[in-house]
Amino acid sequence: MSEASTTTTTTVTVMPSGQTYEATPGITLLEALRRAGVLNHECDGGAKCTDLCHLFVLEGRKSLSKTTREENERLDAIVGVGSKSRLACRAVLGEEPVTVELLTFV
Numbered sequence: 001m002s003e004a005s006t007t008t009t010t011t012v013t014v015m016p017s018g019q020t021y022e023a024t025p026g027i028t029l030l031e032a033l034r035r036a037g038v039l040n041h042e043c044d045g046g047a048k049c050t051d052l053c054h055l056f057v058l059e060g061r062k063s064l065s066k067t068t069r070e071e072n073e074r075l076d077a078i079v080g081v082g083s084k085s086r087l088a089c090r091a092v093l094g095e096e097p098v099t100v101e102l103l104t105f106v
């Protein structure tokens with residue numbers, strides 16, 4: 001009997017704490033961080049509380065879904081945005097591990 005598993009997981013490491021959490025590819029960074037209890041949201045992924053779900057992706061950026069025009073427009077309205085910025089509610093996890101830096105705390 002094979003013990004191979006069809007369940008795929010990845011990890012999200014959160015800086016500055018360095019804590020690592022397992023997550024399921026296909027869910028958003030927001031959902032992964034919400035399940036871990038390290039990030040909350042106010043607009044349920046509606047891209048209206050950008051100051052809360054703005055974070056920096058330090059590693060694994062290419063594993064995430066591409067930034068959409070709408071996300072870029074929302075990011076443009078935030079002070080402190082950089083080339084590593086993403087909205088957690090818009091970035092969908094791939095299979096590669098991701099390291100993010102939180103800019104807000106729950």
Ligand code: FES
Binds near residue numbers: 043045048050051087
């Ligand atoms: S959850 Fe509100 S902007 Fe992302």
